[in-house]
Amino acid sequence: MRNLNEDTITQAVLARHAEMPNERFRQIMTSLVQHLHSFAREVKLTEAEWFAGIQFLTETGHMCSDKRQEFILLSDTLGLSMLVTAQNNRKPEGCTESTVFGPFYVEDSPEYALGDDIANGAKGEPCFVRGTVRDINGKAIPNARLELWQADADGFYDVQYANQEAHRARATLHAGPDGKFHFRTIVAEAYPIPHDGPVGRMLDTLGRHPWRPAHLHFLIKAAGYETLITHVFRNGDQYLDSDAVFGVRSSLVADWVRHEPGTAPDDTRMDVPFFTLDFDFVLNPISNEK
Ligand code: BEZ
Numbered sequence: 001m002r003n004l005n006e007d008t009i010t011q012a013v014l015a016r017h018a019e020m021p022n023e024r025f026r027q028i029m030t031s032l033v034q035h036l037h038s039f040a041r042e043v044k045l046t047e048a049e050w051f052a053g054i055q056f057l058t059e060t061g062h063m064c065s066d067k068r069q070e071f072i073l074l075s076d077t078l079g080l081s082m083l084v085t086a087q088n089n090r091k092p093e094g095c096t097e098s099t100v101f102g103p104f105y106v107e108d109s110p111e112y113a114l115g116d117d118i119a120n121g122a123k124g125e126p127c128f129v130r131g132t133v134r135d136i137n138g139k140a141i142p143n144a145r146l147e148l149w150q151a152d153a154d155g156f157y158d159v160q161y162a163n164q165e166a167h168r169a170r171a172t173l174h175a176g177p178d179g180k181f182h183f184r185t186i187v188a189e190a191y192p193i194p195h196d197g198p199v200g201r202m203l204d205t206l207g208r209h210p211w212r213p214a215h216l217h218f219l220i221k222a223a224g225y226e227t228l229i230t231h232v233f234r235n236g237d238q239y240l241d242s243d244a245v246f247g248v249r250s251s252l253v254a255d256w257v258r259h260e261p262g263t264a265p266d267d268t269r270m271d272v273p274f275f276t277l278d279f280d281f282v283l284n285p286i287s288n289e290k
């Protein structure tokens, strides 16, 4: 194949993939090539702009390490992560909605007993969280496994600290036979996603801020139910309608209620103000058609 021009190059590339035995991969690559070429034609991409794009992606790769995933941040801030989450987690009305996973999940987080303080020294105002894991008919699901993680009052997850010694504000818990769970932690606060790299520069150039509204992450597993990856967002947060990664759903917004010093829900005597959060989760049975 020679003498390809701007009108014939797309078909020439696709023809080269025709023998590809993996059908799904061929479908993905065909669509990707078509959309990429259409994009370049539509914006009349210049050679300098093409090279700036290559440099941006190169820097994005160089920014990645075992502690930092700049490509996920790019996907998140372009809305791709939330799109993929939404189209893969359609659920019947009444089930708790899913939202983005984010880059700060850690496997095998420390196990705690119900009622423990999972902050483990993380900076922030005390908060007591309670809820129940149920099915769509309101029946308690016994013994669900809950993993949770959140940023501290300075807006950082434990894994973002260079000299991290222990996991903080991160835990694995098991709900009781009655589906109930409760634990102590710190209040969730809004924080900016890491923005000292190419994705931060991109946001800045676009006139966008890097902030996420305050939230608490949950990953909930129970036998016979779809795994739920979600957050609970803090009502009243100024970034609920401009989340840098487009993850907010109204059904996930809840009140963090502030209390003056006194007796906490677990009967702890608190001599500083504290917060409470009540939130129930509804899981989707695996058998439900999407
Ligand atoms: C998070 O909520 O942890 C998060 C999500 C997307 C990008 C950065 C952080």
Ligand code: FE
Binding pocket: 102, 104, 150, 151, 212, 215, 217
């Ligand atoms: Fe987060």
